[in-house]
Amino acid sequence: MTVNAETHTGGHTWKSLPAAQQPDWPDQAALREVIAELESYPPLVFAGECDQLRERLGAVARGEAFLLQGGDCAEAFDAVGADQIRNKLKTLLQMGAVLTYAGEVPVVKVGRIAGQYSKPRSKPTETRDGVTLPSYRGDSVNGFEFTEKARIPDPQRLKRMYQASASTLNLVRAFTTGGYADLRQVHAWNQDFVKSSPAGQRYEALAREIDRALNFMNACGVDPEEFKTVEFYASHEALILDYESALTRTDSRTGELYDVSGHMVWIGERTRQLDGAHVEFAARIRNPVGVKLGPTTTPEEALALIERIDPGREPGRLTFITRMGADKIRDKLPDLVEKVTASGAQVAWICDPMHGNTFEAASGHKTRRFDDVLDEVKGFFEVHKALGTHPGGIHMELTGDDVTECVGGGDEIFVDDLHQRYETACDPRLNRSQSLDLAFLVAEMYRDQ
Numbered sequence: 122m123t124v125n126a127e128t129h130t131g132g133h134t135w136k137s138l139p140a141a142q143q144p145d146w147p148d149q150a151a152l153r154e155v156i157a158e159l160e161s162y163p164p165l166v167f168a169g170e171c172d173q174l175r176e177r178l179g180a181v182a183r184g185e186a187f188l189l190q191g192g193d194c195a196e197a198f199d200a201v202g203a204d205q206i207r208n209k210l211k212t213l214l215q216m217g218a219v220l221t222y223a224g225e226v227p228v229v230k231v232g233r234i235a236g237q238y239s240k241p242r243s244k245p246t247e248t249r250d251g252v253t254l255p256s257y258r259g260d261s262v263n264g265f266e267f268t269e270k271a272r273i274p275d276p277q278r279l280k281r282m283y284q285a286s287a288s289t290l291n292l293v294r295a296f297t298t299g300g301y302a303d304l305r306q307v308h309a310w311n312q313d314f315v316k317s318s319p320a321g322q323r324y325e326a327l328a329r330e331i332d333r334a335l336n337f338m339n340a341c342g343v344d345p346e347e348f349k350t351v352e353f354y355a356s357h358e359a360l361i362l363d364y365e366s367a368l369t370r371t372d373s374r375t376g377e378l379y380d381v382s383g384h385m386v387w388i389g390e391r392t393r394q395l396d397g398a399h400v401e402f403a404a405r406i407r408n409p410v411g412v413k414l415g416p417t418t419t420p421e422e423a424l425a426l427i428e429r430i431d432p433g434r435e436p437g438r439l440t441f442i443t444r445m446g447a448d449k450i451r452d453k454l455p456d457l458v459e460k461v462t463a464s465g466a467q468v469a470w471i472c473d474p475m476h477g478n479t480f481e482a483a484s485g486h487k488t489r490r491f492d493d494v495l496d497e498v499k500g501f502f503e504v505h506k507a508l509g510t511h512p513g514g515i516h517m518e519l520t521g522d523d524v525t526e527c528v529g530g531g532d533e534i535f536v537d538d539l540h541q542r543y544e545t546a547c548d549p550r551l552n553r554s555q556s557l558d559l560a561f562l563v564a565e566m567y568r569d570q
């Protein structure tokens with residue numbers, strides 16, 4: 122990986138195009154200083170790892186693997202402690218074990234982690250009790266606290282984003298390669314959970330089966346190294362382009378540009394304009410790229426996105442993350458999948474059953490019903506089954522903590538419970554029990570497919 126005068130030129134072509142959802146930084150000179158500093162920082166990931174993930178996602182696109190992508194809606198600078206990171210990872214590892222064992226499919230594990238600090242918003246301002254302030258846009262931009270001072274965009278926060286991402290990634294790497302993610306730990310991941318939750322008990326039964334399978338293999342003299350560590354990748358929305366392009370570097374092996382702020386980045390529903398800066402940025406980097414597709418997406422737009430971002434039609438390069446809403450997916454998805462498939466492109470199709478199913482409860486909490494989330498995933502599987510295409514994975518907002526942000530699930534959360542542990546800075550996440558419930562149900566759907 123080299124950083125030289127040329128490094129960023131190819132990564133700057135977005136600058137002449139309209140960029141949606143960018144902060145209104147009040148001090149441009151301060152922003153320029155921060156960008157220059159970020160440009161001197163070392164990469165957070167290695168370009169070769171991005172290539173490896175692209176290959177893994179190629180298997181997803183070809184129908185040979187399943188993507189589990191999940192984590193916080195918005196990571197927070199004050200939540201980078203070991204317990205919080207371990208809890209998220211543990212939940213994803215447990216979901217991965219369920220999907221691999223019960224779904225009988227290799228699972229590619231990607232966190233919404235170590236960089237998910239920036240949020241696009243529906244409205245630029247928020248009003249409370251007659252006071253109007255700029256909306257919170259993620260810890261990378263401004264503070265969550267509803268005060269004038271906190272809500273002023275501060276570019277120094279971009280450096281904190283880098284530091285928080287680096288610390289998180291460091292711990293994730295330690296956990297996933299240092300023994301914690303060894304498959305023999307399937308019970309340990311569940312220890313604090315087994316007694317308190319039906320999902321935990323169901324998981325324990327599955328973990329016993331995995332144990333028996335491992336013991337059997339061991340008795341046969343097979344003890345694969347692959348079971349001792351886990352391949353785990355980091356992803357986030359590439360929203361704040363000044364940050365992303367400051368971390369875009371020329372790979373010395375290939376001379377190509379990589380956004381080394383994470384392994385995979387995606388473009389959101391609000392920033393996927395074909396003539397916009399985000400698509401231009403994504404087209405220039407070699408990382409695997411995701412694009413969110415909401416219910417208004419036309420097949421022509423999807424095909425144009427493929428032309429821009431994946432002109433070489435390389436499986437794994439482009440992942441379409443559909444987020445239609447449970448009530449729309451069965452209507453809207455078939456045409457997209459059919460026309461994209463007919464074009465010969467091999468994208469990975471992933472279902473985000475969260476963002477199309479948000480509503481405001483009477484208490485004022487933004488929430489989602491577990492049943493709507495499940496229904497969107499069901500619709501996703503139905504559509505792919507009818508078309509003979511591959512339901513490639515799920516993209517979830519979840520946490521390892523026992524929060525009360527989404528209603529329903531086996532260990533049911535009611536609307537009246539929402540206030541108890543509502544901790545998200547933006548959208549509601551499934552808690553650990555709801556996440557595991559969902560993993561079991563998705564594994565069944567996958568096997569039935």
Ligand SMILES: O=C[C@H](O)[C@H](O)COP(=O)(O)O
Nearest residue numbers: 194240241242243244547548
């Ligand atoms: O996480 C996604 C978006 O940032 C979020 O859904 C926007 O929420 P808002 O409608 O409250 O702005």
Ligand SMILES: C=C(OP(=O)(O)O)C(=O)O
Nearest residue numbers: 241389390391413444476
């Ligand atoms: C903003 C997000 O989603 P979308 O772009 O689909 O609304 C998100 O996933 O954080």
